[in-house]
Amino acid sequence: CISQCFLSLAVFGRAIHAIARISDEFWFDPVEKGLALRSVNSSRSAYACVFFSSMFFQHYCWTAASQPCQKEKQLPLPCKLIIKSVLPVFRCVNVLERNVEKCSISTSPSEQHITFQLLCRHGVVKTYNLTFQECDPLQAVFAKHMCPNILKVHSRLLADVMIHFPTSQEEITLSVTPMKVCFKSYTEEDTDFSRTMLTEIQLSPEEFDYFQVGVDSEVTFCLKELRGLLAFSEATSVPVSIHFDRCGKPIAFSIEDLLLEASFILATLCEPEKEAASPEPAC
The missing domain is CATH 3.70.10.10 (Proliferating Cell Nuclear Antigen)
Structure with a gap:
């Protein structure tokens, strides 16, 4: 009960x-x-x-x-x-x-x-x-602590970054190196760039509460679900942690404090050159 x-x-x-x-x-x-x-x-x-x-x-x-x-x-x-x-x-x-x-x-x-x-x-x-x-219980199987790349950033900063992407933008790419973090628009190969607005925003490691890049990587994921998490995290004023690996493996956005915790696990696109590539399931 x-x-x-x-x-x-x-x-x-x-x-x-x-x-x-x-x-x-x-x-x-x-x-x-x-x-x-x-x-x-x-x-x-x-x-x-x-x-x-x-x-x-x-x-x-x-x-x-x-x-x-x-x-x-x-x-x-x-x-x-x-x-x-x-x-x-x-x-x-x-x-x-x-x-x-x-x-x-x-x-x-x-x-x-x-x-x-x-x-x-x-x-x-x-x-x-x-x-x-x-119904039967629902649970995703994803060991985020095994991810080589971990970023922790205030939700307000991440929301300020995402607001620059148009609402019509379905997917974005996150690329990281030990020197910088970059969020940019994802476009298909046959995109007409003369009619497309591209957005790219770079952040330095100093802008993150925690910054660990174990492997250079570039992952592409859906923006819609992330916007929902950001609206929720701003209401809690809790930083957002990002755990990810290489492309094709899931990326996890999570928040946690004493009273609540949230985790959004999203599939990422595989490398374009891989034949018949498809996103790896998040769960």
Whole structure:
């Protein structure tokens, strides 16, 4: 069983919006130590997990199905929700934070739905009963500590870099050497450069909180998912860590503090000269 009241509605809402950039469905996975929100896209080239410690909540009650809690309702398995049904609850997170005094989540496995309840000003109560589907756990297998390249940068700086890329830019390339870091537009070989805007931004090692380049590399990945993580990380004011290897191997963007941690693992493009190249799955 699970019952929760939030310390920060804006942070949780931005996590939902970040997850929404991955897929149209996500896994709602409560465990004894906290709540995990997970998602993977249909091609399995992008995976996201945001974990909220039980300390993130003013109140957190969880009991396994085999140990029923008399006053609370049970959630026997991780469940899957349609993201479009959850987004309206957290549509405008800044407005919600001003107008909502408390948000709670409870479950009703017998009816297979999760209840989001917003206790607003002036005694207004908004209740959303969302149907879920029981499912197997979702977990990506990626040993980021084995990556030779690790960068740690403040989320505001990384967001300032990404804002220079147009919203139509689908993929960007990150290249690193011991002397510099470069973010640049990715273009196909048959691109008409006379009609294309190219962006390239270089950063020095001194601009990073942590800088480790074990191997010169150039990796290309989707920008859409990264924008979601950055919007979420800015709400938490936590630096972003980047773990990666050579092209064709996944790249991980993660944030972590005492109350929460998030990890977005994205596939990268293989070297163009490799025949029939395709991205390595993120999970």
